[in-house]
Amino acid sequence: NRLLRHAGLLDTDVPRLHLFGAETEGKERDGASDNETKSESGVPEVPVPADDTPEVLNKALSGLSSRWKNWWVRGILTPAMISFFFIIIYLGPMVLMMIVLCIQIKCFHEIITIGYSVYHSYHLPWFRTLSWYFLLCVNYFFYGETVTDYFFTLVQREEPLRILSKYHRFISFALYLTGFCMFVLSLVKKHYRLQFYMFGWTHVTLLIVVTQSHLIIHNLFEGMIWFIVPISCVICNDIMAYMFGFFFGRTPLIKLSPKKTWEGFIGGFFATIVFGILLSYVMSGYRFFVCPVEFNNDSNSFTVDCKPSELFQLQDYGLPPVLQSITGWTIVKLYPFQIHSIALSAFASIMGPFGGFFASGFKRAFKIKDFANTIPGHGGIMDRFDCQYLMATFVNVYIASFIRGPNPSKVIQQLLALRPDQQLHIFNSLKAHLTEKGLLPLLEEAA
Template identity: 90%
Template sequence: MTELRHRGAKDGEPPLQQQPSEDKGSDSELKVEKDGVSDTETKADSGVPEVPVPADDTPEVLNKALSGLSSRWKNWWVRGILTLAMISFFFFIIYLGPMVLMMIVLCVQIKCFQEIITIGYSVYHSYHLPWFRTLSWYFLLCVNYFFYGETVTDYFFTLVQREEPLRILSKYHRFISFALYLTGFCMFVLSLVKKHYRLQFYMFGWTHVTLLIVVTQSHLIIHNLFEGMIWFIVPISCVICNDIMAYMFGFFFGRTPLIKLSPKKTWEGFIGGFFSTIVFGIILSYFMAGYRYFVCPVEFNNDSNSFQVDCEPSDLFQLQDYALPSVLESVTGWTTVRLYPFQIHSIALSSFASIVGPFGGFFASGFKRAFKIKDFANTIPGHGGIMDRFDCQYLMATFVNVYIASFIRGPNPSKVIQQLLALRADQQLHIFNSLKAHLVEKGLLPALEEAAA
């Protein structure tokens, strides 16, 4: 950043505006002290312009109702009330079904992208970079077209093959996606202006890293959702539970700082959140695993021309008896316990949400400290921006997708058949003969013929 400032002065550009720390008002000093940023850190990062601090957006009715409380308890009540409101909204969209959930994920993704891009634009607004915001949103459109097109083709093959326009778009989807991106790439090259080259390439990278972090991982959330809403709801709920319980334990019992990036995070909150999330994950999984609405994958019904969530639950969602270890048997007096296998997997999900998931929040905290901001935006009073609530969710989504691919998902016969039906007749006949020879060699085909007779 210092190099950019020097370059701007040499090339006749206006230098990045950054006032020395001693010229800042008492409000800025209080903010630095509140956020836990030392004077040394402030001076070391003096080459980075600060993003304007958003005004307090707490609803006036809450300000009046909580006016007699200290700032600490006022923040506690504001966060608590808004948290309950967000959880209620979450339950409502779950009731509306998977397709509405998918649209909500898309809206959240767009808002998170807007918050990060706005920070970049606010920091370097004085340079008046040509086409920066236009190209950023264009690249977002291109990447979403690519990912959602892949998802529709993969999960709703029957619908795509039935409609001629969709079939053509599916066949040339990747070429169209590449052509769209190439158009944006050429537009960026044409937008390059003398004396702004380095900064323009810097912002080009800013946009692409944002797309990688936000769009790619939100796409994985969609994939998890289509595997069954339980793979969407349980991981997200575990992150929410860990965030709430870590805050509660830290608020009432926190004494030992956990990490310098987030001075308010404590070991007491971290440990309390871990055990609370494990118990919560097991209980929530037991409740949800008994309902087909939550465990069945989302499929398109060709007969009713609608999306449906109905199937015969797999063994993962069938109650089974598990023998207890001798230690637990001596304590409880039980020899076996009846659980859904998914509850065992929920322990892995809860553990990740409690141990590794918070590092997504620490990463976001480091990003915000780099630009001297407290929150990504002021969308949600007491919570900050949408990205402040989803910084851990994106990391969790990636883990769940990898976990499903590694330990859960097997070959899907329906998808194999869909791919076979898309082949030419001679290719289908070749595969049929190969499969028939394989079954005869294994001794399975004669048994099938006798059963048919």
């Protein structure tokens, strides 16, 4: 301005005021944009939940250091939780499924609550409503698929269920599309980025929690042993790694969890392998644990009764020469499932902890110690199930890859749902195929 004035090109103050106004307006805009950027990129700290340890334990352990106090609290409450787990198993598969659903909802609630605690000051519209709506949609889709697969006869018998089953995926998509449109309509200026953050937050939570809890239920239908052994291996590894690390831990394992040590990791690995083999040996002898969970249409209830497959029948295995020289045995009797249990135990010990490391990184990102304070000394439900969800996915993939074969009963169910002309076409095709293979005359002679 001074240069222009000296040059005679700026004689009045009007342009100067205009430039000053433009400069001020620009600063205000820059300040607003900076504030908006800070508001959208800055992550407020989540309020730390209060200590929920029972007052009786607090008084009894008041003279101990925080390290030993936490050890005693965990030592007292862990057997109580294990006892509760065995009671649930005793009550049967239906109760187990309901408990899995309740745990899923609680884990979802804990993660979504963290998101709300971080961003609630912005008053994002419909955030909680849409989060729970999407949870309902996803559960409707997955549980509808499960009902169609495992309750086929019941579904075909009831007209409303048959209609819902026929158009299940279309209804599920329509429900999700409704939520999607609600989200778009809820978008508010200056909070677009935050709202899309939370949209992604909800969907990733659904992917981690709901999808994998659905896989747990699928594992349960294969036989309760596929549900109990993997979960027990994760629990055993968690306990034994903590014990070995507490008493012998010296070498840090990973920066995300400074208290995790190599001593605890290795000790937990070997303890879990031994535990998995022993638990599998005990459970393989009971039909209640090894038989698939099936729905009985006559009694309208679940039944667990079958002739155990070869996987759960004792077989002779020759020992390697090294083990023969140590033990003096040449042959041992084992259930084939015990061999598979080694793979399950190894995954629970090696890869399972990475679920915990992932959760630790998540909590460090938001500067919180636990997801919640539901269980004194243990944190929230999600703190106890961070490794279980990863394990559930592995078990489901393992069964599909190495265990499960074609299921004749399901094939027959699908054939019965076809039109009579389609059934006749399949019958004639199958008859021609068997005749060509030379199997049909043999069957007729045997008849």
